[in-house]
Amino acid sequence: MRIALISDIHGNLPALETALEYLRAHAPDAAYHLGDLVGYAPWPNEVVELLRAEGIIGVSGNYDSTVATDYDHCGCRYEDPLQERLSHASFAWTKANVSAATRRALAGLTFRLDLRPTGGHGGGPRIVLVHAAPTVNTLYWTEDRPDSFFRKMARIAGLRAGDLIAYGHTHIPYTRTLDGITFANCGTVGKPKDGDPRGSYAVIDLAGSRCEVTIHRFAYDVERAVRAVRESDLPHELADLLRTGGRAQASAD
Numbered sequence: 152m153r154i155a156l157i158s159d160i161h162g163n164l165p166a167l168e169t170a171l172e173y174l175r176a177h178a179p180d181a182a183y184h185l186g187d188l189v190g191y192a193p194w195p196n197e198v199v200e201l202l203r204a205e206g207i208i209g210v211s212g213n214y215d216s217t218v219a220t221d222y223d224h225c226g227c228r229y230e231d232p233l234q235e236r237l238s239h240a241s242f243a244w245t246k247a248n249v250s251a252a253t254r255r256a257l258a259g260l261t262f263r264l265d266l267r268p269t270g271g272h273g274g275g276p277r278i279v280l281v282h283a284a285p286t287v288n289t290l291y292w293t294e295d296r297p298d299s300f301f302r303k304m305a306r307i308a309g310l311r312a313g314d315l316i317a318y319g320h321t322h323i324p325y326t327r328t329l330d331g332i333t334f335a336n337c338g339t340v341g342k343p344k345d346g347d348p349r350g351s352y353a354v355i356d357l358a359g360s361r362c363e364v365t366i367h368r369f370a371y372d373v374e375r376a377v378r379a380v381r382e383s384d385l386p387h388e389l390a391d392l393l394r395t396g397g398r399a400q401a402s403a404d
């Protein structure tokens with residue numbers, strides 16, 4: 152059995168369309184998203200509609216739950232005044248531009264999905280899907296967290312050896328195994344932050360009770376997204392960040 156996972160699309164329709172093409176090539180038995188469907192790029196409604204049309208369900212990201220409830224902050228972290236300004240502008244733009252149907256779809260997302268692909272009553276691995284962590288959907292679970300943090304999250308999620316937990320939120324993918332549990336940060340489809348403008352997705356292969364996950368990177372038509380950001384009322388710096396894979400540089404205009 153094969154399960155595909157996509158996370159942090161962030162309103163980037165060209166990136167999502169390309170990710171779905173690559174996913175089809177893996178012929179997965181199922182595909183799920185890990186939240187943050189909207190924000191930062193100008194296709195929030197189209198992204199939600201495409202996922203619905205493809206039958207891809209998933210969990211609620213911090214951006215989804217805060218847009219859906221018209222909250223006053225997106226739950227995003229920023230490290231400098233530019234990031235803070237872009238974050239506020241993107242959040243305001245997204246809240247003003249999501250349709251009522253999109254808002255309802257975002258509000259209806261659950262915060263966790265548990266998959267038992269080999270049968271709920273049998274043994275075999277459990278696959279837990281969350282946006283950021285099993286505690287809250289705003290926690291940055293980076294690869295450099297100590298083993299004690301990974302073990303704490305595993306305990307909270309109720310995981311045992313052989314299980315897998317998948318998440319995103321940091322926009323930087325990694326996988327690791329500890330105590331027989333697989334941890335998979337699936338990165339981001341539409342808003343990379345590691346200096347590589349390509350998106351990422353994950354594929355889980357189940358063979359018997361073994362659960363193996365692979366992170367894939369894919370190139371897409373970044374310039375289509377850049378043009379659309381620039382033609383919208385979103386800050387132009389967001390277009391530059393798509394080109395640089397999230398690395399800050401002086402705006403081109």
Ligand SMILES: [Fe+2]
Binds near residue numbers: 159
């Ligand atoms: Fe995100």
